[in-house]
Amino acid sequence: MRVEIWSDIACPWCYIGKARFEKGLAAFAGRDGVEVVHRSFELDPKAEPIGDELVTDMLARKYGVSLEQAAGMEERVAENARSEGLGYRTGRRGGSTFDMHRLLHLAKANGRHAELLDAFYAANFADAENLGDPDTLARIAADAGLDAAEARKVLDDPAAYADDVRADEREAAELGISAVPFFVIDRKYGVSGGQPAEVFTQALRQAAAESSPLQVVADDGDACADGACEVPK
Numbered sequence: 662m663r664v665e666i667w668s669d670i671a672c673p674w675c676y677i678g679k680a681r682f683e684k685g686l687a688a689f690a691g692r693d694g695v696e697v698v699h700r701s702f703e704l705d706p707k708a709e710p711i712g713d714e715l716v717t718d719m720l721a722r723k724y725g726v727s728l729e730q731a732a733g734m735e736e737r738v739a740e741n742a743r744s745e746g747l748g749y750r751t752g753r754r755g756g757s758t759f760d761m762h763r764l765l766h767l768a769k770a771n772g773r774h775a776e777l778l779d780a781f782y783a784a785n786f787a788d789a790e791n792l793g794d795p796d797t798l799a800r801i802a803a804d805a806g807l808d809a810a811e812a813r814k815v816l817d818d819p820a821a822y823a824d825d826v827r828a829d830e831r832e833a834a835e836l837g838i839s840a841v842p843f844f845v846i847d848r849k850y851g852v853s854g855g856q857p858a859e860v861f862t863q864a865l866r867q868a869a870a871e872s873s874p875l876q877v878v879a880d881d882g883d884a885c886a887d888g889a890c891e892v893p894k
Contacts, residue, residue, distance in 0.1 A: 662695045662868060665845045667702040667833050670758045670781045670792070673738045673749075678842035678855030679782070680745045685861025691869050699778055701762040701829040702841045711756030711793025719755040741855075748787025756793055759826065764802055766822040767815050777805040847872065 666682070668675035686692050720731035735751045742749040761781055768777035780801050784790040791797055795816045802812035815821040836845065844852040844861070846868045852861065 662691065662847055662865070662872070663698060664695055664865075665698045665700055665848075667700045667829070667838055667843045667845075668841050669702050669704045670761050670778075670785055671704055671755065672841055673742065673786065674855040675842040676747065676782045676786050677738075677742050677745055678844075679778075680747055681855055681858045682842075682844060682861045684745075684858035686865065688858065688862045689865040689869075691865070695865070699765070699774060700832065701765065701826045702833055702838070702843075703758055703762065703826075703830065704841070705757075706759070706830070708755070708757040711754050711791065714755050716753045716755045717751065742786065748783065750787065750789040753785060753789045754791060754793065758792075759823075760795075760798060760816055761792060762826045762829075763815055763822040764798060764807075764812055766825040767812065768802070768805065768807055771807060773806040777802060777807065780805040 664682075664686075666679070668679065686695060686697075689695070717728060717731040717735055720726070720734055721728050724731070724734075726734075732751065739749040739751055765774060765777055765781070768774045781792070784797075784801050785792055790801075795813065798816060799809050799813045803809035833843070836848075836851075838845075838851075840853065842853075842855060844864075846852070846864060849871075850864060850868050852864050
């Protein structure tokens with residue numbers, strides 16, 4: 662079974678949804694047979710590079726609300742994150758995540774994707790680091806097990822892994838995905854949003870059951886107790 666997850670580092674519900682999905686997966690009996698693939702998605706592909714604008718200012722501008730209301734929105738999300746044991750600081754800066762997605766594809770090519778994704782989420786939400794600084798991104802990549810010089814080389818070349826990011830985003834569009842997080846199971850079942858862990862567990866169970874060619878509804882072990890109905894070896 663394959664689960665593909667479209668998400669963005671700027672998306673707090675992707676951060677929360679990842680934690681909830683992992684809890685749901687842990688409760689699924691067939692978890693060892695599940696391949697998890699993370700794919701790129703930008704909430705705002707036209708966003709300016711990360712600068713001085715705080716997320717609360719961006720939310721106020723985007724939704725036409727006051728700064729106080731925007732702060733309340735952030736705090737409600739923070740409560741959900743903290744309930745999952747996740748760190749969350751509200752003084753974050755907003756902007757483009759394209760460079761981080763490019764680095765995540767570098768990490769995927771080097772078998773360190775999961776480590777870098779977790780590191781970016783923690784740097785953004787728990788530590789509120791300046792993810793618009795190439796030196797910061799290169800350091801985070803190195804801490805996640807990548808070569809810092811190779812990471813910096815990717816950051817210095819806007820074309821590096823850009824096609825890979827765009828390919829993920831095209832696939833999302835083809836599947837009708839317009840918001841994240843979005844979880845796709847075997848390209849047949851979709852789960853949208855940071856759902857409770859039990860929703861993910863149930864979705865995985867349903868997908869596993871429907872992919873099985875045979876559903877055993879009765880199993881009487883005594884019927885073949887003498888071995889008479891076993892297939893000859």
